[in-house]
Amino acid sequence: MIYRPIREKSIGTLKSSLDKLIKSTGYDEISLSSLSTSDYSKLSELTDVLIEEYASKNIGISLPSLRLDNFTMEIAEKIQQVRKSGLTFAPEAGTQRMRDVINKGVSEEDLKNATTKAFEMGWHSVKLYFMIGLPTERYEDLDGIKDLAYNVIDTYREVHGGKLSRKFGVTVSTSTFVPKPFTPFQWHPQDTGDVVREKQQYLVKALKNRDIRYNYHDSKTSLMEAVVSRGDRRIGKVIYDAFKAGAKFDGWSEYFNLDIWTEAMEKNGLDISWYAHRERSYDEVFAWDHIDVGVSKKFLIVENDKAKEDVVTPDCRQRCNSCGINTTDLGRGLC
Template sequence: MKRVDLKKILKRVEKPSRYIGNELNTTHKDTRSVDLIRYAHCFPDLYEIGMSHLGSHILYNSINLDEDIFCERVYAPALDMEEQMRENNIGLFALESREEIRYFDFVAFTLQYEMCYTNILNMMDLAGIPKLRTDRKNGDPFIMVGGSCAYNSEPLSDFVDIVVLGEGEELNLEVINEYKKWIREKPYENGKNREDFYQRIVGIDGVYIPSYYEFEYYEDGMIKEFNKINPIAPDKVRKRIINDMDRVEYPEKLIVPYIETVHDRIVLELFRGCTRGCRFCQAGMIYRPIREKSFERLKEIVNNMIDNTGYDEISLSSLSTSDYSAIDDITDYLVDNFADENIGVSLPSLRLDNFSMELAEKVQQVRKTGLTFAPEAGTQRMRNVINKGVHENDLYDALSKAFSMGWHSVKLYFMIGLPTETYEDLDGIRELAYQAIDVYKEINGPRLGGKFNVTVSTSTFVPKPFTPFQWHGQDTNQMVKDKQNYLKDRLKHGCIKYAYHDSQTSLMEAVFARGDRRLGKVLLDAYNMGAKFDGWGQHFNLEIWLKAMEKNNLDPSFYAHRQREYDEKFPWDHVDVGVTKEFLIRENELAKQATETKDCRGGCNACGVNTNDIGRGLC
């Protein structure tokens, strides 16, 4: 792309810093090298969102360590930038080289949210890359996807060439390095085609080639058979994990953006996986087993990150940060060594049942960050159903500690529409919000004044693959709206703010989360009718999606609202995440009885990971 073209259009867009690149700690390589493998790491959302995604930074760093591979970043341009690009015939380009990605070897998308799928098609269209896999020819980039949504990538199977399942630091490099060897054999000049490369990589653990499989359906729409159409493809594709978290590469030179992003701070990953077993939580199942970084390695990483970035906040990141076995050691170290430099520490995922006053006191020495807890449900019965592991006195104890230490506000996160939920469970949300007010009065006196507030936030339950609740239906839009209105009426108080998530986007999220290959035509039709940035409420248009579903004789309720039987075949049954279906069924039955399963750190719950080749010996 010509520099003059970029200057011309950036004067006409809202945030030009999204598109200029050259931020501190970016990587640059000589693109004139004929042997350089070009890899576009694409995040199908705005720069501010993508730059806050830790996994993207990790892959960018680990891939660029190979001198023969140039990994560059690409984000979805905002609508004003897209308009300028189309008017000026500018193809989608990578930030580092500003060269069009249609000429790259790989164009890889991170799948973190189902409502970004139309952005993937839009980015391919902006790049001039044929959207349908069957339309791409020799010399076109290979379209690759990975991330949490890739565990059911079937709705995207018409568009992608390669799916990588699991943690990508090693897996992605194995695929690229195999391509490096393959392309140097000049395959296209020797009569070979793209299919030849698929055959080279299909045997790599974690690689799924959608074109090697097909589905048959019953007349009622359910899956009849899943068949391999290439005998060399595995019967089940097994996810990949990193065994040793101390040896894996980590971005110690984190890219520092020019503009504020969603998570504008150092992110220090403590461990991967979770042992809690919340029954609605996909991440808690697919990222097993738990693997920690050592305290010594974390010290090394954080010292380098501070030296290389200049950030004044460190966020300790994991699915359940306070469960890290050396949490006291790492917080002591961070406060003792960096508080005098005005570098603060935040703990974004505190649990009510192990909230530590000592820990909170340490992290607030520099600045008092927000205090957020997630009871998830309003009653003890409901928390037992979802296996949250939080009990009646935990919230009282945590709030008492927090308010005694000077906090004047708290955010409480809940989920509505969970399996077996009743309106009594919604009443429990109100009671917990009012309990927070009562606890504050106990600590600070009866007069609340204007400084105290409780934010109650609810999201809508979306059944996800590989969870005990994958068989349950989602509440209809009307049921969700009724529950939201019920809570609005009961949370009317000067100190309470109620925020809730739009139920219409949750409907389509559920459709694509549990969807099959037939949704590819729906996705393409919706895109052609104008759907994009569907995760943003101001851009989402449910009518477009309903028209696209109707055009293809599909019903959103079939995917989102229907209860599934245990013997039904799922679109993701050919993927092995380590956790067995038998374990998920057992957990679902325990949920119906409102019976908890204990944290597996206290004893194995036989989820399957410890006896599977994926995680044997790591639990």
């Protein structure tokens, strides 16, 4: 919500940034990364420019986190000209009901079409990204993750005459849902660590197949992300105390130590569960309510209620949904 209204960098701006990065780092692959890379309206044109500039230098292009509903043969053909990088698709949730709850308007048919195209063009492996612990999630939604993974195996067989190549593989990756401010789910609790680990182990068993690799993110780091994300001024002191106690580079699991953060919370008289695991009411005043991001709290409440009813809100590029974003000097109104 805080990124509204939609804005896109020009191809010239992106090209200039990439030139500097390539010269200063020496990397041999460019990753065009965003929440949904293939939503960029000039993606096809951008890939043309980058291939023309960097293909002769053997610098490849990677497009992670592709939306299933707009993956095109044209883009796939372009990015494999230098080398075949990995393909990651993001169904986000295992069932259509759950995808409707989080407003991801993609279907199983979209996944089928996208993976069929990929396998026909010579890819032998794909990665599927999901979130677990989403609001209203049920175990049938976890079963849906398993079903989608096995559907990909079936699709590969269909493309290759019933056979599976030794190169074939499906990687399923899950991260734990973290409620964030200025979103329709800012009122929802995060699953407790025990529940998250139970769901992860459920998927470990469900996805036990030699052609499927299952990766999941550490629930402890997601817990502290939930605390900091919806923290108030008191969490600032916690962060400083944790830093003094040795918390550094905590984005890397090998450096993260939950005990340091737990002790810092206790030192400041704060409860982790109060920040991460409780349901908020619509009447609660949040620590960030005084910050104006342009999207109204009323709109977020409406969207939260719609999510509970499995109702999808159209993309604002298709239709204005009156979120309240301020795009003129006249105050609130339609985009």
